[in-house]
Amino acid sequence: MHPRLELRNICKRYPGVIANDDVSLSIQPGEIHAVLGENGAGKSTLMKIIYGAAQADSGEIFCDGNPIAAHNPAMSRSLGIEMVYQHFALFESVSVVENIALSTSSAFHLPSLADKIRELSLRYGMPIDPHRQVHDLSVGERQRVEIVRCLLQAPKLLILDEPTSVLTPQAVVKLFETLRQLAAEGCSIVYISHKLDEVQELCDSATVLRNGKVTGTARPKETTSLELARMMVGSKLPEMHVSPSVPTEKPVLEVRNLSAKARDHFGVDLEDVSFAVHGGEIVGLAGVSGNGQAELIALLSGERTHEQSDAIRIGGTAAARLRPDERRKLGLAFVPEERLGRGAVPSHTLWENTVLTAHRFGTVRNGLVNRRKASGFAAGIIDRFKVKASGPGATAQSLSGGNLQKFIVGREIALAPKLLIVSQPTWGVDVGASAFIRQTILDLSRAGAAVLVVSEELDELFEICDRLLVICQGRVSPPLMRKTTDREEIGLLMTGRTMSKDTMASGSGDVALQD
Amino acid sequence: MDLFIAIFTGTIIAATPLIFAALGELVVEKSGVLNLGIEGMMLMGAALAFWAVTAGYSMPVAILAGALAGAAASLLFGVLALTFLTNQYAAGLALAIFGSGVSAFLGRGFGSEPIEALHGVNIPVLSDLPLIGPLLFRFDPMVYLALLMFVAISWFLYRTKAGLVLRTIGESPQTSHAIGHPVIRIRYMAVLFGGAMAGLAGAYLSVAYTPLWVENMTAGKGWIALALVVFATWRPLRILLGAWLFGGMTILQLQGQALGLEVPSELLSALPYLATIVVLVLISRNRQMLALHFPASLAKPFRPAN
Numbered sequence: 018m019h020p021r022l023e024l025r026n027i028c029k030r031y032p033g034v035i036a037n038d039d040v041s042l043s044i045q046p047g048e049i050h051a052v053l054g055e056n057g058a059g060k061s062t063l064m065k066i067i068y069g070a071a072q073a074d075s076g077e078i079f080c081d082g083n084p085i086a087a088h089n090p091a092m093s094r095s096l097g098i099e100m101v102y103q104h105f106a107l108f109e110s111v112s113v114v115e116n117i118a119l120s121t122s123s124a125f126h127l128p129s130l131a132d133k134i135r136e137l138s139l140r141y142g143m144p145i146d147p148h149r150q151v152h153d154l155s156v157g158e159r160q161r162v163e164i165v166r167c168l169l170q171a172p173k174l175l176i177l178d179e180p181t182s183v184l185t186p187q188a189v190v191k192l193f194e195t196l197r198q199l200a201a202e203g204c205s206i207v208y209i210s211h212k213l214d215e216v217q218e219l220c221d222s223a224t225v226l227r228n229g230k231v232t233g234t235a236r237p238k239e240t241t242s243l244e245l246a247r248m249m250v251g252s253k254l255p256e257m258h259v260s261p262s263v264p265t266e267k268p269v270l271e272v273r274n275l276s277a278k279a280r281d282h283f284g285v286d287l288e289d290v291s292f293a294v295h296g297g298e299i300v301g302l303a304g305v306s307g308n309g310q311a312e313l314i315a316l317l318s319g320e321r322t323h324e325q326s327d328a329i330r331i332g333g334t335a336a337a338r339l340r341p342d343e344r345r346k347l348g349l350a351f352v353p354e355e356r357l358g359r360g361a362v363p364s365h366t367l368w369e370n371t372v373l374t375a376h377r378f379g380t381v382r383n384g385l386v387n388r389r390k391a392s393g394f395a396a397g398i399i400d401r402f403k404v405k406a407s408g409p410g411a412t413a414q415s416l417s418g419g420n421l422q423k424f425i426v427g428r429e430i431a432l433a434p435k436l437l438i439v440s441q442p443t444w445g446v447d448v449g450a451s452a453f454i455r456q457t458i459l460d461l462s463r464a465g466a467a468v469l470v471v472s473e474e475l476d477e478l479f480e481i482c483d484r485l486l487v488i489c490q491g492r493v494s495p496p497l498m499r500k501t502t503d504r505e506e507i508g509l510l511m512t513g514r515t516m517s518k519d520t521m522a523s524g525s526g527d528v529a530l531q532d
Numbered sequence: 533m534d535l536f537i538a539i540f541t542g543t544i545i546a547a548t549p550l551i552f553a554a555l556g557e558l559v560v561e562k563s564g565v566l567n568l569g570i571e572g573m574m575l576m577g578a579a580l581a582f583w584a585v586t587a588g589y590s591m592p593v594a595i596l597a598g599a600l601a602g603a604a605a606s607l608l609f610g611v612l613a614l615t616f617l618t619n620q621y622a623a624g625l626a627l628a629i630f631g632s633g634v635s636a637f638l639g640r641g642f643g644s645e646p647i648e649a650l651h652g653v654n655i656p657v658l659s660d661l662p663l664i665g666p667l668l669f670r671f672d673p674m675v676y677l678a679l680l681m682f683v684a685i686s687w688f689l690y691r692t693k694a695g696l697v698l699r700t701i702g703e704s705p706q707t708s709h710a711i712g713h714p715v716i717r718i719r720y721m722a723v724l725f726g727g728a729m730a731g732l733a734g735a736y737l738s739v740a741y742t743p744l745w746v747e748n749m750t751a752g753k754g755w756i757a758l759a760l761v762v763f764a765t766w767r768p769l770r771i772l773l774g775a776w777l778f779g780g781m782t783i784l785q786l787q788g789q790a791l792g793l794e795v796p797s798e799l800l801s802a803l804p805y806l807a808t809i810v811v812l813v814l815i816s817r818n819r820q821m822l823a824l825h826f827p828a829s830l831a832k833p834f835r836p837a838n
Contacts, residue, residue: 108700125693
């Protein structure tokens with residue numbers, strides 16, 4: 018019997034990089050096959066080649082034993098290959114059924130399509146209402162829409178690109194059930210991920226990529242995570258040094274009864290948010306994106322002000338009506354989620370980017386920029402935080418995501434803040450740089466600064482935080498001590514349920530539906 | 533009673549060119565393209581239609597000529613904005629200025645003689661009804677065509693797959709392209725349609741509304757149509773109501789001038805423009821509705837990635 022999909026010696030070069038170097042793999046019908054690798058290992062390029070969105074420079078692709086010659090996405094669809102993208106290809110302003118109608122070639126009859134969607138989504142245990150508008154859906158629900166869209170084509174091979182990065186733990190469980198059911202019906206699944214535990218739980222086989230090359234194949238269920246991690250990273254994993262925290266008596270950041278309306282239709286209202294962050298500790302804010310994090314961060318950083326000035330206190334000073342620069346004078350430093358555009362000006366050099374927040378540190382005098390000081394400041398950050406860049410004159414956009422993030426975090430830490438607010442510190446950053454950034458944040462807090470980390474990665478929060486908060490639909494939970502809580506509890510809070518008895522009794526199965 | 537009939541019919545007639553131009557621009561903007569050159573396209577349509585009448589062509593041919601002139605002018609914009617990806621604001625403004633210049637040049641030979649205007653319809657029985665007849669059934673055919681276009685465009689945008697494709701291209705051309713829709717081709721068709729509609733609006737002005745040629749005879753109606761689309765939050769029904777409001781204010785201020793109100797006539801002439809914008813600003817304050825109907829990719833150049 019022929020494999021469902023076979024790749025032979027695929028090579029793909031982009032200017033300056035070899036994205037795929039002699040990659041071969043084969044997938045049987047009904048098999049769940051993981052493609053494991055770090056960011057930048059060449060996973061996404063390989064998927065584009067399989068789907069036909071990019072052409073390999075050399076190598077062959079076989080589907081059910083037949084070679085695919087001229088490859089493109091339309092050809093893939095006709096062969097039954099469907100792909101769920103990491104960033105969903107959905108239109109926000111129209112409904113679920115309209116979105117799906119746009120990519121199907123069948124007659125334009127929405128009611129019958131809606132019935133089909135409802136029936137199919139129920140059969141695979143991920144109910145969606147076809148008439149809801151997409152902008153009202155959570156990320157998890159949007160992913161279901163994408164998957165149902167693929168399932169409508171009765172695929173023989175389904176490609177999922179990092180599908181769980183935005184899901185709650187409960188929604189992940191639910192997704193895995195669906196995927197197993199699909200595989201049992203004979204559909205092959207290519208599962209791209211860098212999360213070892215998921216791959217070990219779900220996948221029958223795995224191909225590991227590093228720097229575009231296959232560094233190993235494995236049966237994940239029979240392989241230890243350490244072995245898999247070695248294949249992925251190639252060297253020893255960096256270790257985190259977490260020393261116990263000694264929090265200050267008085268909080269550095271204090272938020273009390275903060276309520277705010279969302280700024281637009283796509284935002285979330287904040288309701289009565291209260292918490293405190295003390296010097297010397299790291300507090301993590303967990304939650305699925307789009308639950309009010311953006312609003313809270315804007316209010317904390319000063320991008321948005323609030324008329325009730327003592328709703329936010331920084332170092333004891335009522336700060337809610339202060340502008341961002343006035344808050345920075347109180348000792349606030351801030352690393353936003355978007356590196357390019359908010360954290361740094363993409364087309365400007367690194368030294369120019371340091372002036373943006375370090376203007377009180379001698380880089381600007383009498384309204385004039387002191388180039389030499391600014392250059393020195395940038396060079397110091399590059400040196401101290403091991404940023405790979407050609408020098409202070411490199412543009413921000415020329416750095417890789419991880420290096421730019423190191424530079425921005427370094428710039429903010431160089432300001433010697435009393436309070437650091439970091440949003441998604443390691444999004445899209447590879448393992449090595451992530452560990453470095455986390456360690457840097459830890460060191461800053463142990464030196465006495467208060468740190469608030471907003472992240473969707475539970476692993477990260479559990480690794481570095483002393484206390485955890487959970488935000489859901491604009492409400493923030495009471496703090497939980499990292500040492501006494503677990504993923505289960507955090508996950509439930511992320512879906513808006515508390516650990517009361519009646520919700521425990523209903524089981525976790527339908528919790529995922531609530532996200 | 534005669535005064536009421538005069539005000540009512542005057543309102544409908546004055547609104548007609550705005551309905552054409554604004555509905556056309558709505559379709560263009562819903563596809564994510566901003567064409568600021570309505571004024572120029574209307575003037576081209578007005579000049580060509582007027583010329584066709586003086587050259588002895590029949591009324592339908594003249595009006596068609598106006599539509600084609602508007603479409604041709606919009607093609608210029610389309611090539612600049614869609615093929616060469618120039619800034620859409622700049623290309624649209626250039627078209628507005630270009631259109632007024634070219635139409636003035638063409639119009640030098642037109643003279644100042646009025647032509648015979650487009651006739652009202654005469655439907656047996658209906659047009660002869662008392663009250664109802666003069667109120668509803670004696671307009672010229674273009675008035676009915678404008679209303680028909682309103683129904684057709686509303687149906688197209690919200691009930692057909694092609695309309696859905698057009699709207700989603702206006703939200704995210706990247707996603708549409710990834711799904712396999714021909715973004716540039718559809719945007720060209722929208723731009724040409726918008727141009728033809730602006731041409732019809734111009735033709736209506738020069739062969740029906742004020743059947744003579746005056747330089748820059750659109751007098752800013754193209755800009756009002758543009759504002760109508762924005763303040764109507766990209767919804768056809770609000771465009772229709774806004775156009776009628778403008779028409780009503782135009783007729784009322786004319787009546788006011790005729791009655792000899794103690795207000796400078798220049799101020800009265802500005803009233804329809806002012807009133808329309810104030811009312812539309814007031815109804816478009818709801819930011820949520822705005823966010824829902826606003827074409828998110830408006831005026832952003834798109835080049836399909838390979």
